[in-house]
Amino acid sequence: MTDIHTPDVHTPDVHTLHPEPGSRPAAGADAAASPVAITVTGISKWFDSNDGQQLEVLKDINLAVPARSIYAILGASGCGKSTLLNIISGILKPSRGQVCINGVLAKDFTDWRTISYMFQEDRLLPWRTALRNVEFSLEAGSMPRHERSARARDALQLVGLNGFEDAFPYQLSGGMRSRVALARSLVQQPSILLMDEPFSRLDAQTRSLMHQELLRIQQLKHMTIVFVTHDVEESVVLADRVVVLAPRPGRIREIVDINLERPRDSTRPEVTRYIQRLRALI
């Protein structure tokens, strides 16, 4: 009888890979000790619109992202969050202000290959196998082929895709394709990973799996992550700190520290409180 009625057995932690779940301080004490990875100072950006007027997309953005932290840039669509990410990555030039990467001004920065960019779409080359797609990230330089291939294999293993090296993209499901794209961003062993709504096209269940994977890998590799999202829940589950942007022109409305242990179950009340608070802001 007693066996049947075992009271509330401790549910085994799924995240056994987290050595000390959530104990990592969110951009707090750790941030003071670790160097700043990205500094954004007084960034504004405007585009010339068709009727000859200037459209201001970003206005006076200031940010300092400590190394090894996870930052979310949260905002409704059209608030300039992707533009901000593109400016950080160096794809776009700001109209005013400057970006520093690891303390170096963007225009003097040369080591762009230590920064990875993950797009909203997986952008896998359909004529390449998973392995060759991952290798693509290493082909800008002059790394010998066998080394590229060995590293790509490791990256695929890291995202849990060993055995699928020779599969073409069309043979993979959406979640697996997303994993290949993640492996492609990780294979160059970046110190900074920039992500533009990378999981927004996945179904809810797969997205949450990818979140767990990303956190596990971040614990392992300690890169700085800045990601853009319009999904409040995603920002709360992943980020140490959420930067909320207000639209037209995009400017920082508020910066919210998420002081919660990981894993963060979005049904738990303390997590929900953050979600509600952020929802009110955007």
Next chain:
Amino acid sequence: MPTVLEDKIHVRTPPRQWRFDLVLQRFALVGIIVAVWWLLSLSMPHFILPGPPRVFVALSELSASGDLWLNLGITLGRVGTGFVLATAIGLPLGIVLGSQRKLGEFFEPIIPVMNTVSSAIWATFAIIWFGVSNGTTVFVVFMTAMPLIITNVWQGTRSVNADFIELAHTLRMPDWKVMVKIYLPTILPYFFSGARLAFGFGWRVSLVAETLGSSSGVGYRLRQAADLIQTDHVFAWTITLVVMMAVLEMGVLRPLENYLFRWKKEAENA
């Protein structure tokens, strides 16, 4: 990794099986054609319609004397040369016209005009310029094949995905690598279908060119046999050509295409 199990992998479509009944059908079709031919030939003089046995004898004579292989080789050599030249010029030209918008707009009308010019006209010009020589056939094949290759490559260049270019830019990939790693693989299927068309056309027009301006090659021998009313030889040459094209198509081009574009064909089936 347990999470992977939650993802499903699509099953690879199985390669087309050798179907015994299909092979049987093909043989039956050939049998019927030969039988009709044979029946008809019985009621006609042999210089109008020679029967299969007669043609077979002519074929083995031509083959035994080496005549068949020599002329086939000569014609194939000319088609090959014209085709390689058309590729060497058409491929880069197609890429340039496709990637440089202004240039493309300016030259756009030329291609359809070139495509509509009959190969008989090219052959006439070729005789004026090159006389009775290899150059005549090569020129005609070249002029016929090149616009086809340009058109297809042009189209391929337009279909290059800007997202992939942006991806390469975030990796700071140099321009020539973007060309090789993104442009070329995108264009390749277009180029291949253009080249295949060009080769088929080139082969056909080469015969026309050879009848008009050559003293060797399959086209020349065809006309010679017709002039001498050796109708069995005309049939023998024709059958050789048909068989050769079928072998090239089914034995070389189609398997090559299936292999090169396995990512594409299967993606369309999936």
